[in-house]
Amino acid sequence: MTDLQSRPLIDLDAARTHELDRAHVFHSWSAQDLIDPMVVTRAEGSWLWDGEGTKLLDFTSQLVFTNLGHQHPRVVAAIQEQAATLCTVAPSYANAARSEAARLIASHTPEGLDRIFFTNGGADANEHAIRMARLHTGRQKVLSTYRSYHGGTQLAVNVTGDPRRWSNDAASTGTVHFFGPFLYRSEFHATTEAEEGARALEHLEHLVAMEGPQTIAAIMLETIPGTAGIMLPPAGYLQGVRDLCDRHGIVYIADEVMCGFGRTGRWFAVEDHGVVPDLLTFAKGVNSGYVPLGGVAISAEIAATFGQRPYPGGLTYSGHPLACAAAVATIRAMEDEQVVEHAAHLGRDVIGPALRELAARHPWVGEVRGTGVFWAIELVADAATREPLAPYGGSSPAMGAILAACREEGLLPFANYHRIHVVPPLTISDEDVLAGIAMIDRALTRAHAAH
Incomplete structure (x- = not known):
């Protein structure tokens, strides 16, 4: 076998991936000099691994598209x-x-x-x-x-x-x-x-x-x-x-x-x-x-x-x-595999009840709403006035703290302005859904205490 034949097609080294990304990739919806993209090295089911080898529960389905999870x-x-x-x-x-x-x-x-x-x-x-x-x-x-x-x-x-x-x-x-x-x-x-x-x-x-x-x-x-x-x-x-x-x-x-x-x-x-x-x-x-x-x-x-x-x-x-x-x-x-039926079960019997319990415990949660595996947690600075925790079209230090805490808990969250969306793969297990919501629960507690 020649050296060319034995050479891997793509260098999978995470540091090299990040270096090349910053040198050559132009990212969507981003100020190019202000971002630091996370390297993803592999994924399976409802989980993925970053460039440092950290395992994260994917509550985003990426941009809400991996309905069957990763690598089905x-x-x-x-x-x-x-x-x-x-x-x-x-x-x-x-x-x-x-x-x-x-x-x-x-x-x-x-x-x-x-x-x-x-x-x-x-x-x-x-x-x-x-x-x-x-x-x-x-x-x-x-x-x-x-x-x-x-x-x-x-x-x-x-x-x-x-x-x-x-x-x-x-x-x-x-x-x-x-x-x-x-x-x-x-x-x-x-x-x-x-x-x-x-x-x-x-x-x-x-x-x-x-x-x-x-x-x-x-x-x-x-x-x-x-x-x-x-x-x-x-x-x-x-x-x-x-x-x-x-x-x-x-x-x-x-x-x-x-x-x-x-x-x-x-x-x-x-x-x-x-x-x-x-x-x-x-x-x-x-x-x-x-x-x-x-x-x-x-x-x-x-x-x-x-x-x-x-x-x-x-x-x-x-x-x-x-x-x-x-x-x-x-x-x-x-x-x-009755994936649609499983999604209906998750929303009715697992996600909905767990999010309603979470909302009752946290002053920053104004409302939870959704169906199936498609839910939003509306975050507010004041429950009475319903002032959003971040402005329309923007973010805030409080939202930044929540998202950072989610990541530290081992969760990849989907956030948009003042909301966190619960949108994992439709194939996720009941246990992993509850584990992910518990991570959000702890992240809200930590961020609220700090702010």
């Missing part, structure tokens, strides 16, 4: 098998991995969403859904909520409502924002979920009237907003949105990039609300992020728009065989 053997084997057969092929050709992935996805989407357009991730899925809606309706405007995230590409980040939009927003993309329901921080002076839902719908109806319904192509909603706060819609709200869209010929786009594929204890979160959108976008959990993949599930009516008329859009890697093979293995594993 069936998905790894599927990628290896597909790589040995057909690594890649242009999207104009049919290939077995893509065809089977589309069939499996359509077997779980709401009834009627049977055609699947594949993308490389969630942002471009949302971009293409909006393009389809605009071409189908002949209209331009897209409505979305302020507390939302739909992706980092040009159109998707303008449809986004949260502060990541601000630096990118030229007010030229035909996007209009409105307030969605969120009782804990109600914009409508509501005191009950029923009031919040009704008043939020009234607000949206007024906005549609003022914008001109004949100008609106789509209303795009995260069924349950993810990084914006995991706010569950009140009963009847999404049905009200569906009815509003039907009255005015507006396309209803459900963004399930984060909340889809079992995260909420259902295959898709819209199932809990009895509505069928015209377009449903997905990514992340479709193959646990092992190979980049996203897509749009399309209604028959919108698909028919492009039956005799070419759809003017596509991607070089649409339906990539490695990504689709990973999706096939992921969905089959979820079916065979």
Whole structure:
């Protein structure tokens, strides 16, 4: 064997990894000189190891996509098998991995969403859904909520409502924002979920009237907003949105990039609300992020728009065989191992009760909310005024102390502004969930004592 053949493809030394990262990698959403990325050397199940060999419980699912956990053997084997057969092929050709992935996805989407357009991730899925809606309706405007995230590409980040939009927003993309329901921080002076839902719908109806319904192509909603706060819609709200869209010929786009594929204890979160959108976008959990993949599930009516008329859009890697093979293995594993049912159990019997007990003990916890394996801990400086523990769009010394304490406890936490999200893999054990929540419990106690 020659020296070149015996040399490892990648130097796995953690110090060298960090050195090269700092010299050459440009990180997203970051001031480059102010970050010090943690090196991850390996991962398995719900755990990962940093460059110093420290074992950490992953309560983030990375960016809420490793729904099957790290290194699931069936998905790894599927990628290896597909790589040995057909690594890649242009999207104009049919290939077995893509065809089977589309069939499996359509077997779980709401009834009627049977055609699947594949993308490389969630942002471009949302971009293409909006393009389809605009071409189908002949209209331009897209409505979305302020507390939302739909992706980092040009159109998707303008449809986004949260502060990541601000630096990118030229007010030229035909996007209009409105307030969605969120009782804990109600914009409508509501005191009950029923009031919040009704008043939020009234607000949206007024906005549609003022914008001109004949100008609106789509209303795009995260069924349950993810990084914006995991706010569950009140009963009847999404049905009200569906009815509003039907009255005015507006396309209803459900963004399930984060909340889809079992995260909420259902295959898709819209199932809990009895509505069928015209377009449903997905990514992340479709193959646990092992190979980049996203897509749009399309209604028959919108698909028919492009039956005799070419759809003017596509991607070089649409339906990539490695990504689709990973999706096939992921969905089959979820079916065979009852992953969605386990997620529902975790939310109902483990996470929900444990977080409610935690909230009762800590003055900084204003509210806990969620479903399945999709929960948020709302942290406040004052429970009476509900002043956030960190400002909207920023952080604070108190939040920094909590996150540092979590890391010291052995937990990798998911934080956004003044919240901690509990979003581990759907396959996590009851015992590991409780261990992770206990780590958050101790971290809150330590940080509160210090501040």
